[in-house]
Amino acid sequence: MFHGMCGAETFHQTAPSVSLCNMKAGVKVDGKKRVLLIGTGLIGGSIALAIRKETEAVVIGYDINNEQAEKAKQLSVIDKVATNFRKEAECAELIILASPVEETIKIMRELATYQLKENVLITDVGSTKRNIMNLANELWNGDITFIGGHPMAGSHKTGVESAKAHLLENAFYVLTPQPCTSYEKIEELKDLLKGTKANFLVLDAAEHDYIVGVVSHFPHIIASGLVTHVKKHANRNPFINILAAGGFRDITRIASSSPRMWKDIVLQNRDNLLDLLDDWIMEIRNMQSIIQTGNEHLIAGFFEEAKTYRDALPVRSKGAIPAYYDLYVDVIDQTGAIARITGLIAEQEIDITNLNIIEAREGLLGVLRVSFQTEADLSNARKILEQNGYKTY
Ligand SMILES: NC(=O)c1ccc[n+]([C@@H]2O[C@H](COP(=O)([O-])OP(=O)(O)OC[C@H]3O[C@@H](n4cnc5c(N)ncnc54)[C@H](O)[C@@H]3O)[C@@H](O)[C@H]2O)c1
Numbered sequence: 001m002f003h004g005m006c007g008a009e010t011f012h013q014t015a016p017s018v019s020l021c022n023m024k025a026g027v028k029v030d031g032k033k034r035v036l037l038i039g040t041g042l043i044g045g046s047i048a049l050a051i052r053k054e055t056e057a058v059v060i061g062y063d064i065n066n067e068q069a070e071k072a073k074q075l076s077v078i079d080k081v082a083t084n085f086r087k088e089a090e091c092a093e094l095i096i097l098a099s100p101v102e103e104t105i106k107i108m109r110e111l112a113t114y115q116l117k118e119n120v121l122i123t124d125v126g127s128t129k130r131n132i133m134n135l136a137n138e139l140w141n142g143d144i145t146f147i148g149g150h151p152m153a154g155s156h157k158t159g160v161e162s163a164k165a166h167l168l169e170n171a172f173y174v175l176t177p178q179p180c181t182s183y184e185k186i187e188e189l190k191d192l193l194k195g196t197k198a199n200f201l202v203l204d205a206a207e208h209d210y211i212v213g214v215v216s217h218f219p220h221i222i223a224s225g226l227v228t229h230v231k232k233h234a235n236r237n238p239f240i241n242i243l244a245a246g247g248f249r250d251i252t253r254i255a256s257s258s259p260r261m262w263k264d265i266v267l268q269n270r271d272n273l274l275d276l277l278d279d280w281i282m283e284i285r286n287m288q289s290i291i292q293t294g295n296e297h298l299i300a301g302f303f304e305e306a307k308t309y310r311d312a313l314p315v316r317s318k319g320a321i322p323a324y325y326d327l328y329v330d331v332i333d334q335t336g337a338i339a340r341i342t343g344l345i346a347e348q349e350i351d352i353t354n355l356n357i358i359e360a361r362e363g364l365l366g367v368l369r370v371s372f373q374t375e376a377d378l379s380n381a382r383k384i385l386e387q388n389g390y391k392t393y
C-alpha cells in the first residue's frame, strides 16, 4: 500500500557531515531502543509512560521548559533528561515530537540539519497533520521515515503531572504515513506504541484535518466563543456566574484547554475552520428562524434531530467519542452521600475512572455521573447500587 513511492528529489538541508552520536553514546543501552521524546507534557508524557510499560526502550526527554523535563524525570515518566539535544536526536531510533504544532514545524527543520540514524523513525502527536506532513515530505523523501500521528484523546489539562499511561487506551490514534513509507515501518511504529492500547487508523493528512476540524477543532472554538458570550452577559448581571450549572460546565469544559496549543491548531487548520464557521452561521440563522416561528413542532423537531444523532454516536464502542461507560445516579445532597456510593462500588473492586457531580442543589436531588473503563464494570456497579436502593440510569 505504502511502497516504493519515494522520489529521487530528496530535499537536503546542509547537514553536518559527522554525527555526534559516537559509538559510545550511540549503541543501544543494553540492547534497548533509544527514544527521544521532544515535549514532555501531557501527551508526550502519557506516551512515554505507555512505551516504558510495554517495551524495553529507554526514553530520553527534552523540553524547551527544562523544569517540565526535570519533573518528567522526577515522576519516572522518562528515564533521562536530554542534556545535548542534537546528540540525543542523532542517537535515537525513535523520535517523538509532542510539542504544540507550530513548534513541531520548527523542530522538524532543525532535525533535518542533523545526521540522524538511517533507521530512525520520526513521529509526532500534533492535532493537525497537513502542514507537518507537507514539511516531512519536503525534508525526508525516502531516506528517513516520518509517520505523522494524532491520538484522538486528551484533556483540557496540560503538563506532565497529568500524564497517564492509560490516557490513550481505546482511543483512535490516527497515523498519516508518507507516500513512500512501507507497511513494515508503520507496523514497527504501532509496535513501539502498543502500550498506549490505542486503535490505530491510517488516514490521509488532508482528510484528517477536515474530519478533526469538524469534530474537535470547531467545537473547541464554539466552546470558547460560548464562554466569551456568557462572560459578556455576566458583566451585566452577576447572578449569571452563580447560576452557571452542570449544562454550561459540560458544554464548555474544553474551553479550559491550553490557549498556546489551540492557537497553533487554528493557525494550521484555518481554511477548514473558516468553511465550518460559514456553515455554522447558516445553522445559527436556521435555529433563529425556527424559534421565530413559535411553532412547537418545529422547535421540538430541532431538538429531536440533534438528540437522535447524538444518542446514536458510538459512545459505547471504541471510538473518537469518549470510550467512557457512564452511569448516572440520583443522589441527595447530604454529607457522605457520594462516599457511600463510591464505597459500594469499591467493595466490588470496580475501578472508577471519573466522577462528576452534574447537579447539586442544597438538600435537593442531584445527579452523580460515575465513569468506568468497561461495560462490565458499569453493569456490575449498576447492579450493586440498585440493590442498595439507588436509582440509576
Ligand atoms: N491535549 C490534548 O488533548 C491533545 C490530544 C492529542 C494531541 N495533542 C497534541 O499534542 C501536542 C502536545 O500537547 P499537550 O497537550 O501534551 O501539551 P502540553 O502543554 O502538556 O505539552 C507540550 C510540551 O511541549 C513543550 N514545548 C513547547 N515548545 C517546545 C519546543 N520547541 N521544544 C521542546 N518542547 C517544547 C512545552 O514546554 C510542554 O511541556 C500538541 O501538538 C497537541 O496538538 C493534544
Ligand SMILES: O=C(O)C(=O)C[C@]1(C(=O)O)C=C[C@@H](O)C=C1
Residues within 6 Å of the ligand: 126, 127, 151, 152, 153, 154, 155, 156, 157, 215, 216, 217, 254, 257
Ligand atoms: O478531551 C479533551 O479535553 C480534548 O479536547 C481532547 C481532544 C478532542 O477530543 O477534541 C482535543 C484535541 C486533540 O487533538 C484530541 C482530542
